[in-house]
Amino acid sequence: MTDKALVKFDRVCEILDKHGRNPHMLIKILQEIQEEYKYLPEEIMMYIATALDISPAFAYGVATFYSHFTLQPKGKNIIKVCDGTACHVKKSEEIINALESKLGLSKEKHTTDDTLFTLETVACLGACGIAPVVVLNDEVHGAMNKEKVISLIDKIKAEELANAQS
Amino acid sequence: MVSTSNMEIKTAVIDGMVTPLEGEKNLLELIRKANVELPTFCYHSDISVYGACRMCMVEVEGRGIVPACSTPIAPNMVVKTNTKQIRNMRKMILELMLASHDQSCTTCPKSDECKLQKLSRKMGITKVRFKQMNAKCAIDDSSPSIVRDPGKCVLCGDCVRVCKEIQSVGALDIANRGAHAKVTPFFGQALSKVECVNCGQCVKICPVGALMPKYNINEVWDAIHDSSKTVVVQIAPAVRVALGEYFGQRPGALSTGKITAALRMIGVDKVYDTCFSADLTIIEEASEFLDRFTKGEKLPQFTSCCPAWVKFAEQNYPELLNNLSSCRSPQQMFSSLAKDKLTKDLNISRENLVVVSVMPCTAKKYEAARPEFSVRGNRDTDIVLTTKELALMMKERGIEFDKIEPASFDMPFGFKTGAGVIFGASGGVGEAVLRYASAKLTPDAPVVDFKQVRGADGIKTTEVNLGPAKIRVAVVSGLANARKLVEKVKAGEEYYDIIEVMACCGGCVNGGGQPVPTHEPNAVQERAKGLYADDRTMLFRNSGENPYLQKLYADEMTHEKAHELFHTEYETKPRITRPDMLLFEGRNEVKKLNLKICFGACCVSRGAQELYQNVAAYLRERDVIEDTIFTASFGGATCQNGPVFEINGKKINACTFKKAKTAIDKIIK
Structure with missing residues (x-):
C-alpha cells in the first residue's frame, strides 16, 4: 500500500505541475486526479485549490456540477447499466435489480463494502441496437439479461479470489 | 428616430x-x-x-x-x-420559487424586508399552484456572526458574487446543479470552519432569510432582567446615522440622543459612546504610528479596527501581521477599560458587569468572541448587537421613536471628539490619525480637515506634509480593493506609511449589521455625510484633546497598563480548519521518521510542494519509505516563516531541501 499511496500523491504534484498550476486547467486537473484516485477526495481537493490559488468552495462547485466527477470512493470494477429508453423497454430494470440484490446495493448505496464493485445507472449510451447494454470496466456487453450479468460478476469475483490467493 | x-x-x-x-x-x-x-x-x-x-x-x-x-x-x-406572456411567466417563476422555499414567513427574521415576500405581494400571488418541494435543510448556526438557512435560499447567487467579487474571499459557492443546486461552503462545511471573515455583506445582499445576522437580543433582555447585573452599553458611530431608517428617517439623519433615551427605557444602566474609545484608539494607534514612522520600521502600518480585515490578514498575509497596528479595536478597548475601571469604580465583579455593544457590523460578534479578549473565561464584550437588533428591541419595548425626547450619554465614557465620530466612514480612522499627528508634528498650525481621504472611492491615496514629515496615506474599503493594494505594496510597486482598511465598501456605515436601503441609492454616502456633519459640531476634533482621556492617562494609565488593556497580538489562521492529510505511511511497525509538511496557502506559495517532492524522492533513494509516516497540515502557526517542515516533532521554518536532508540524514544514518 505504501508505495502506491506515495505514488498517488506524487501524481497529484505531477498533474498540477504538468498544467503549470494554472487555475484555468481546473477541470482537466480534476479529471486526471480522478483517474488516479477513482474519485475526488476532500483533502486532495483542498490541496488542489490551495496550489491553484482558487477558493476551495469554487473548486467544490465545479466538481459537483459535472456528473463525471464523483466525491465518493468508487469500487475497483465499475458497472454501468444503461437505462435509456431502448434499454429500459428491453428490461434493463431487471438487470439493475438483479445486480443490486447480488451485490447488496441500493438506489442510495452504489459501492460494495469491499470496494470491489460500483454500480451506476446511466442514460443512453448510444448503443440502442444491442439493448440492453451493460458496460463493465469500459468493455461493452450487449443484449444482456439477468443471468448473463450475474455470470460476469461471478467471473470477476473468482478472478479476484485467485489473485488474492496467489 | x-x-x-x-x-x-x-x-x-x-x-x-x-x-x-x-x-x-x-x-x-x-x-x-x-x-x-x-x-x-x-x-x-x-x-x-x-x-x-x-x-x-x-x-x-x-x-x-x-x-x-x-x-x-x-x-x-x-x-x-x-405583455400577458411576460406577466404569466413572472408569476410562475415566483410560484416555483415559493414552492421550493421554506415559507415559515411569520417567524422568519427577514419577514419585514424579504424581497420574495414583497414581490409575491406586488405580483398579486395569492396561491401557489405547485406542490411544496422544499426538503428540510439543516440550519448552520456555527458562526458567531451569521446564520445560514439553506431552506430559504432562492439561488440568486448574490452572496456568492459579493463574497468573491467585492471581498475576494469566496467562502460560498453554488454546488451541484438543477434541482439539487445549493449555496454552500467547501464540502458543505460549517461557516465557522471556513475562510468566511464574518463581514456580513452576504447577509446584507441576501433577498430572503437564507443568510441572517445571529441575533443576541434575548441575552441582552436576560441581563437587563437580572437584578444582580449592571448592564452598560456602548454605541458605535455608524449606528447613530442609520438606526433611524428602521423608523422611517432618512439615511444619515442623526439620532444619537433618541437612541440613548431608548436604551434607558429598555432598562440598561449606563449608555456610553464607542467614539470615546475611538479617541483612545487614536491616541494609542497614532502614537504607535509616529514611533514606527520616526524609526522607519514596520511600515506601512495597517489599521486594525476592522475585525473582518484582521481575520482576512491573518488568513492571507501572515508576513504582514507585524505591520498591523497592535491596537485593539474601539469596541475591545472600551470593553477592556470598562471591565477594568468600572468594576473598580462600582465595586462589582467582572461577571456582574455586562458590556453590550451596538455595532453596524456582524464581524464584531466574532471579534468579541475571540479567546484573547476574555479574562478567566469572562469576555470583555459580553454581547454584541447589530443596528437592526437594537431597532427590534426598541420596537419590542414599544418605543415611539418620533416622540421620544433625546437624552445624553453617561460620563466619562460618553465624551468624544469629532475624530472619534468619523471612525464610522471609510477614511475616518486615517483622518483621525492625521489630525493627531498634525497636532504633534506641527503644533503651531494643526490641521483638522483632510478631505482627500473622504468619499466613496474604494482606494484613496494621498501625500500629507506635516512639517518636515511627508506621510503617504492609503485608505481602502472592500477586501478585494485591500487585496489589490496589498499585492502592490508587497511587490514594491507602491509605498505608503499608513494604510486604513475597512472590509465593507464605504466603511462601517455600510456594515453587514446595518439597514438595507431600499429606495435611497446613496444611503451609504448620506450616512457618511451625517457623521462628518456631526464631527463639525464637536467642541474638540482631535482625539488628543479629549479631556477625559487626558485625565485617564494622567491619573491611572501607565504604559504597561495601557499595553495590557489596549493592545493585542495576531496569529496566522488557516483558511479552512480541517484534519491533517495522510500522505503515506510505511509498513514497518516502528517509524523512524515522522514527517509533517505545511500545505497552507503561504507555505505552498513559498515552495512547499517542491520541498515535498524532493524529500519524497530522497526517501525513496535512501530506501526508508517503509520507516516513514508523512502527513500534511493545511496552515499552521508560523506560516510567515514558511515553508514549515517538521521532523519527529522538530519544526524547521523557512525549510529548504538541504535543511530537510541534513535533518533526515541525522536520524537515518
Whole structure:
C-alpha cells in the first residue's frame, strides 16, 4: 500500500505541475486526479485549490456540477447499466435489480463494502441496437439479461479470489 | 428616430416611450431609467451580471423574450415589459420559487424586508399552484456572526458574487446543479470552519432569510432582567446615522440622543459612546504610528479596527501581521477599560458587569468572541448587537421613536471628539490619525480637515506634509480593493506609511449589521455625510484633546497598563480548519521518521510542494519509505516563516531541501 499511496500523491504534484498550476486547467486537473484516485477526495481537493490559488468552495462547485466527477470512493470494477429508453423497454430494470440484490446495493448505496464493485445507472449510451447494454470496466456487453450479468460478476469475483490467493 | 441638429441621438422604445441611450450598462438599467421598476433578485449594479432569477424578462421585438439584465442595448430596440406572456411567466417563476422555499414567513427574521415576500405581494400571488418541494435543510448556526438557512435560499447567487467579487474571499459557492443546486461552503462545511471573515455583506445582499445576522437580543433582555447585573452599553458611530431608517428617517439623519433615551427605557444602566474609545484608539494607534514612522520600521502600518480585515490578514498575509497596528479595536478597548475601571469604580465583579455593544457590523460578534479578549473565561464584550437588533428591541419595548425626547450619554465614557465620530466612514480612522499627528508634528498650525481621504472611492491615496514629515496615506474599503493594494505594496510597486482598511465598501456605515436601503441609492454616502456633519459640531476634533482621556492617562494609565488593556497580538489562521492529510505511511511497525509538511496557502506559495517532492524522492533513494509516516497540515502557526517542515516533532521554518536532508540524514544514518 505504501508505495502506491506515495505514488498517488506524487501524481497529484505531477498533474498540477504538468498544467503549470494554472487555475484555468481546473477541470482537466480534476479529471486526471480522478483517474488516479477513482474519485475526488476532500483533502486532495483542498490541496488542489490551495496550489491553484482558487477558493476551495469554487473548486467544490465545479466538481459537483459535472456528473463525471464523483466525491465518493468508487469500487475497483465499475458497472454501468444503461437505462435509456431502448434499454429500459428491453428490461434493463431487471438487470439493475438483479445486480443490486447480488451485490447488496441500493438506489442510495452504489459501492460494495469491499470496494470491489460500483454500480451506476446511466442514460443512453448510444448503443440502442444491442439493448440492453451493460458496460463493465469500459468493455461493452450487449443484449444482456439477468443471468448473463450475474455470470460476469461471478467471473470477476473468482478472478479476484485467485489473485488474492496467489 | 428623434434627431437634433447634426448629432443623432440614439434611442430605444420602452413600452411605447422613446428613451435616449446614454451609455447604460444593459437593458435593465435603460428600462429603469424609463421609470419602469422591473423586479429582480440577482441584479446589483456593483457585482457581475448573473441572469439567474429570470424575473426581469422582457420582450424585445425580433428577438423574443430575454432577461433585461444580461441583454446589451442596441439602438432602435423596441421593448415591451408588460405583455400577458411576460406577466404569466413572472408569476410562475415566483410560484416555483415559493414552492421550493421554506415559507415559515411569520417567524422568519427577514419577514419585514424579504424581497420574495414583497414581490409575491406586488405580483398579486395569492396561491401557489405547485406542490411544496422544499426538503428540510439543516440550519448552520456555527458562526458567531451569521446564520445560514439553506431552506430559504432562492439561488440568486448574490452572496456568492459579493463574497468573491467585492471581498475576494469566496467562502460560498453554488454546488451541484438543477434541482439539487445549493449555496454552500467547501464540502458543505460549517461557516465557522471556513475562510468566511464574518463581514456580513452576504447577509446584507441576501433577498430572503437564507443568510441572517445571529441575533443576541434575548441575552441582552436576560441581563437587563437580572437584578444582580449592571448592564452598560456602548454605541458605535455608524449606528447613530442609520438606526433611524428602521423608523422611517432618512439615511444619515442623526439620532444619537433618541437612541440613548431608548436604551434607558429598555432598562440598561449606563449608555456610553464607542467614539470615546475611538479617541483612545487614536491616541494609542497614532502614537504607535509616529514611533514606527520616526524609526522607519514596520511600515506601512495597517489599521486594525476592522475585525473582518484582521481575520482576512491573518488568513492571507501572515508576513504582514507585524505591520498591523497592535491596537485593539474601539469596541475591545472600551470593553477592556470598562471591565477594568468600572468594576473598580462600582465595586462589582467582572461577571456582574455586562458590556453590550451596538455595532453596524456582524464581524464584531466574532471579534468579541475571540479567546484573547476574555479574562478567566469572562469576555470583555459580553454581547454584541447589530443596528437592526437594537431597532427590534426598541420596537419590542414599544418605543415611539418620533416622540421620544433625546437624552445624553453617561460620563466619562460618553465624551468624544469629532475624530472619534468619523471612525464610522471609510477614511475616518486615517483622518483621525492625521489630525493627531498634525497636532504633534506641527503644533503651531494643526490641521483638522483632510478631505482627500473622504468619499466613496474604494482606494484613496494621498501625500500629507506635516512639517518636515511627508506621510503617504492609503485608505481602502472592500477586501478585494485591500487585496489589490496589498499585492502592490508587497511587490514594491507602491509605498505608503499608513494604510486604513475597512472590509465593507464605504466603511462601517455600510456594515453587514446595518439597514438595507431600499429606495435611497446613496444611503451609504448620506450616512457618511451625517457623521462628518456631526464631527463639525464637536467642541474638540482631535482625539488628543479629549479631556477625559487626558485625565485617564494622567491619573491611572501607565504604559504597561495601557499595553495590557489596549493592545493585542495576531496569529496566522488557516483558511479552512480541517484534519491533517495522510500522505503515506510505511509498513514497518516502528517509524523512524515522522514527517509533517505545511500545505497552507503561504507555505505552498513559498515552495512547499517542491520541498515535498524532493524529500519524497530522497526517501525513496535512501530506501526508508517503509520507516516513514508523512502527513500534511493545511496552515499552521508560523506560516510567515514558511515553508514549515517538521521532523519527529522538530519544526524547521523557512525549510529548504538541504535543511530537510541534513535533518533526515541525522536520524537515518
